[in-house]
Amino acid sequence: MFQQLTQLSSDTILGVMAKFRADPSTEKVDLGVGVYRDLTGNTPVLASVRRAEQEILAAQTTKSYVAAAGREEFNSAVEELVLGSAHIARRERRARTMQTPGGCGALRVGAELIRASAPGVTVHISDPTWGNHTPLLGSSGLRLERYPYYDAAAHRLRFDAMLEHLEHAAAGDVVLIHACCHNPTGADLDPAQWQALALLLQRRRLFPFLDMAYQGFAVDLDADAAGVRLVAEQVPEALIASSFSKNLGLYRERVGALIAIGENPARSDAVMSHMLQIARSIYSMPPDHGAAIAARIFTNPALKQQWLAELAAMRTRIADMRELLSRQLQRVIGDDAFDFIGMQHGMFSLLGVSPQVVERLRDRHHIYMTPDSRMNLAGIMPHNAAYVAEAIAAERRA
Numbered sequence: 001m002f003q004q005l006t007q008l009s010s011d012t013i014l015g016v017m018a019k020f021r022a023d024p025s026t027e028k029v030d031l032g033v034g035v036y037r038d039l040t041g042n043t044p045v046l047a048s049v050r051r052a053e054q055e056i057l058a059a060q061t062t063k064s065y066v067a068a069a070g071r072e073e074f075n076s077a078v079e080e081l082v083l084g085s086a087h088i089a090r091r092e093r094r095a096r097t098m099q100t101p102g103g104c105g106a107l108r109v110g111a112e113l114i115r116a117s118a119p120g121v122t123v124h125i126s127d128p129t130w131g132n133h134t135p136l137l138g139s140s141g142l143r144l145e146r147y148p149y150y151d152a153a154a155h156r157l158r159f160d161a162m163l164e165h166l167e168h169a170a171a172g173d174v175v176l177i178h179a180c181c182h183n184p185t186g187a188d189l190d191p192a193q194w195q196a197l198a199l200l201l202q203r204r205r206l207f208p209f210l211d212m213a214y215q216g217f218a219v220d221l222d223a224d225a226a227g228v229r230l231v232a233e234q235v236p237e238a239l240i241a242s243s244f245s246k247n248l249g250l251y252r253e254r255v256g257a258l259i260a261i262g263e264n265p266a267r268s269d270a271v272m273s274h275m276l277q278i279a280r281s282i283y284s285m286p287p288d289h290g291a292a293i294a295a296r297i298f299t300n301p302a303l304k305q306q307w308l309a310e311l312a313a314m315r316t317r318i319a320d321m322r323e324l325l326s327r328q329l330q331r332v333i334g335d336d337a338f339d340f341i342g343m344q345h346g347m348f349s350l351l352g353v354s355p356q357v358v359e360r361l362r363d364r365h366h367i368y369m370t371p372d373s374r375m376n377l378a379g380i381m382p383h384n385a386a387y388v389a390e391a392i393a394a395e396r397r398a
Contacts, residue, residue, distance in 0.1 A: 011131075012131060012370055012371065013032060013033060013034065013131065013370065016032035016033070016368050016369070016370055017030075017032065017033050019362070019368065020032065020033075020368045023366055023368075025366040027365070027366050027387065028366035028367070028368070029365075029366065029367045029368065029379055029380075029384050029387070029388055030368050030376075030379045031367065031368060031369040031375040031376050031377075031379040031380070031388075032368045032369050032370055032374075032376060032379075033376065034183070034347065034348070034376055035251060035376075035378070036246060036249065036314055036318075036347065036378050037378040037379060038314075038317070039317070039381060039382070041381070043249065043251070044249060045249060046248065046249050046307065046310045047306060047310065048297050048303050048304075048306040048307040048310055049248060049249060049250065049293055049297070049307075051303060051306070052293045052296040052297050052300070052303055053293050055296060056289075056292050056293060056296060065285045065288075066285075066286075066288050068276050068279065068280065068285060068286075069097075069098045069099060069272075069275075069276060069286075070098060070099020070100075070257075070286045070288070070291055071099060071288065071291050071292060071295050073295045073298075073299055074099055074257070074291040074292070074294055074295035074298070075097040075098065075099060075257065076097070077294075077295055077298035077299055078097055078099075078242060078257045078259070078294075078298070079095055079097045079259060081215070081221065081225075081242075081298065082212065082215070082225055082228060082229075082240055082242055082257075082259060083095060083225070083228075083229055083232065083240075083259070084222070084225070084229055087229055087232065087233070088233055089232055089233075089261045092264075092265070093265045093268070094261050094262050094263070094264060094265060094267075094268050095259055095260070095261050095268065096259070096260045096261075096262070096268045096269070096271060096272040096275070097257055097258070097259045097260075098257065098258050098260075098272070098275050098276065098279065099255075099256070099257050099286045099291050100241075100256045100257055100258050100279070100286060101254040101256065101283060101286060101287060102243055102245060102254040102255065102256040103211065103213050103241050103242065103243025103245065103256040104132065104136060104243075104254075104256070105254065105256055105258075105282075105283070105286075106241035106242065106243070106256045106257060106258035107133070107136045107137065107211065107241045108136050108137075108140065108282070109258050109275060109278050109279055109282070110209055110239045110241055110258055111123075111136060111137040111140040111142055112140050112278045112282070113239070113260070113271070113274055113275055113278060114140075114142060114174055114207075114209070114239075115140050115141055115142055116274055116278070117274075118172060119141070119142075120143075121142070121143075121170075121172055121173050121174055121207075122142075122143045122144070122145050122169070122170065122173045122174070123137055123142050123143065123144050123145070123173070123174040123175075123176055123209070124144075124145050124146070124147045124165070124166065124169055124173060124174065124175045124176065125137070125144055125145070125146060125147070125176045126146070126147060126149035126150075126162075126176070126177075126178065126182070127146035127147060127148055127149050127150075128149070128150060128152075128184055128185065128350070128372065129146075129149075129176070129178075129183075129184075130178075130183040130184065130211075130213075131184075131370075133176065133211075137176070142174075147162050147165040147166060147175070148161035148162050148164075148165055149162055149182075149185070149187075150182075150185045150187050150350070152185075152350045152352045152372075152373075153352055155187075155340040155350075155352055156187070156340075157187050157189070157193075159189070159193050159196075162197075163196065163197070163200055166197075166200055166201075166204065166206060167200070167204065169204065169206055171204060171205040171206070172205060172206075172207065173206055173207065174206070174207045174208075174209050175201065175206050175207070175208055175209065176209045176210075176211060177197070177208055177209070177210050177211065177227075177231070178211055179210050179211060179212035179213075179214075179215070179224065179225065179227060179228045179240075180212065180214055180215065180217070180218045180219075180224040180225075180227070180345060180346065181213070181214035181217050181218050181224075181345050181346025181347065181348070182345075182346070182348070183213070183214075183346070183347075183348050183374075184348045184349075184350055184370070184372065184374035185344070185348065185349065185350050186341075186344030186345055186346050186347075186348050186349040186350075186377075187340075187344055188218065188344075188345050188346075189227060191226065191227075194226070194227035194230050194231070195230065197227075197231070198230050198231045198233075198234040198235070199234065201231060201234065201235055202234045202235050207235075207237060207238070207239075208231050208232075208235060208238045208239070209238070209239045209240075209241070210227075210228045210231065210232075210238065210239070210240045210241070211241045212224075212225065212228060212240060212241065212242050212243070213241075213242075213243040213245070213246060214243075214246050214247065214346050214347070215242065215247055216247040216311045216315065217246055217247060217311075217314070217315055217318065217345070217346050217347065218315070218345035218346055219315075219345070220312075220315075221308075221311075228240060232261055236261075236262075236263045237261055237262055237263060238260075238261045239258065239259070239260055239261075240258070240259040240261075241256065241257075241258055242256060242257045242258075242259065243255070243256045244256065244290070244294050246347075247311055247314075248293070248294055248297070248307070250290045250293065250294065253287070253289055253290025253291075253293070254287055254290060255290035255291050255293075255294050258275065260272065260275060317378075318346065318347055318377055318378060321377045321378070321380040321381070321385070322341050322342045322344065322349070322377050322380075323342045324380065324382065324385045325338075325341055325342075325377065325380050325385050325388065325389060326338055326339055326340075326341045326342035327342075328385045328386050328388070328389035328390075329341070329389045329392065329393065331389070332386075332389050332390050332393040333393050333396075338351075338392075341377075347376050347377055347378050348374055348375065348376060348377070349374070349375050349377060350372065350373055350374055350375075351369070351373035351374075351375055351392065352373060353373045353392075353395075353396060354373075355371045355372075355373075357373070357395045357396060358370075358371055358372075358373050360395045361391055361392065361395055364391075364395070365387075365391035365394075365395070367388055367391055
């Protein structure tokens, strides 16, 4: 059975993690793995999450399945969180939401739904994009194509080139769009660019698949969802994948959701029936514990207020570390070459250096990032920002 299988190379991120763990240096800095860290270097359990979990465990009487679509209160709260309370798709009852195992589960169910609906379409994904987008969507059998998004050397969006590419996409093709805190670049569309993109999607009859993994990590919950809401108003159909790994810190609980918006309620019901059948064929029933925690927080005013304060603190810490590293780089380099880091959003930024520089940063300075020079700014601390900046400056000149 297994004689024809050969050893595969490790996932890039997992490989960086393994090398970091094996490094005995006391100066090592992990800018690779994509999780939030506080000032102690820990990925914390939020106080709001701990309180909600304790309440759930105290009241729980069974571990039986909840429902194939997940908790109704979770799905309803997520739909409101993502689309807002008065969105036209909700008023017209055209939105259908299903809990999934994390944002990855939402992306994969969405990919299978697209393949079942239109197997010949092309999915256009940003260049660059999150490393797992390609296997999650491509393994479903869909054809993928890249659209220009970011110039790593010039540290700027390639928005005109992006629109030019999408102008030539075939009607019915799918466009995968990062909602906010673009991974790996940290460079997001501004409101005017979202408006231009929404109009193009509508005019060219392209289908948006919006991936929102970091709602609340850029500006706030509503501002971070503004582009998603705008697109969903302009087009008749859309898919939205949502994750709560980052903003609730529920990484290992795998809490996500897929929202489908159809042309009318009957079409949306049909779409939902296919989403449930696809989920049944992949993982049967969704996990409940993390979704129960999220639902408790979203629907309890006191818990939600506590969570919003914790989310603001996480967002502020990342923004502060962006600004600190940017200032330290300006200090040691003497120009504004890396000021872009302080102007971007979310945890990630592309440093824009070669793989050789990345290797030297790892081998000489014990600073770890992915080969494309993506940095997780949550790994920057007040005590290591100057060290990281000086190492970058040294190897950039080497």
